[in-house]
Amino acid sequence: MKLPKKRRKYCPFCKKYTEHKVIIIKSSKKRGALSLGQRRFKEKLKGYGGYPRPKPEKGAKYGVKTTKKTDIRYECTECKKQHPAKEGKRAKKVELV
Ligand SMILES: [Zn+2]
Incomplete structure (x- = not known):
């Protein structure tokens, strides 16, 4: 996933x-x-007593997703304050363009 380096957004x-x-x-x-x-x-x-948390077997739900949500934040260029994006995006690789 590619993200622009700068974006016009609402600053709270x-x-x-x-x-x-x-x-x-x-x-x-x-x-x-x-x-x-x-x-x-x-x-x-x-x-x-063995391993307390066994690894999930094939077909088990735990650990299904292979990607993680990225924590994206926005920094206002006027007040220099940061605020988080509403939702992280799920992507293997995130780059700024
Ligand atoms: Zn601001």
Whole structure:
């Protein structure tokens, strides 16, 4: 999917249509501590009782989608504030043109 670098959009801060820069947010790195669920998962892997979350079998619904939604944000060129796009787009690769 190709996106234009600049787009005229409504800015909720200026309350009018202005030129916006399109920004693709790349997934951020995890912070030091893992989430509670992940800590529990890690703890469970140590003991007996097998793998806590088995991989889905063929035909199972989990993990069907091969693409991820991209986090797209718009930056207003007048007030320099960012606001997110309504919905992320599902695409394998997103480029700015
Ligand atoms: Zn603005």
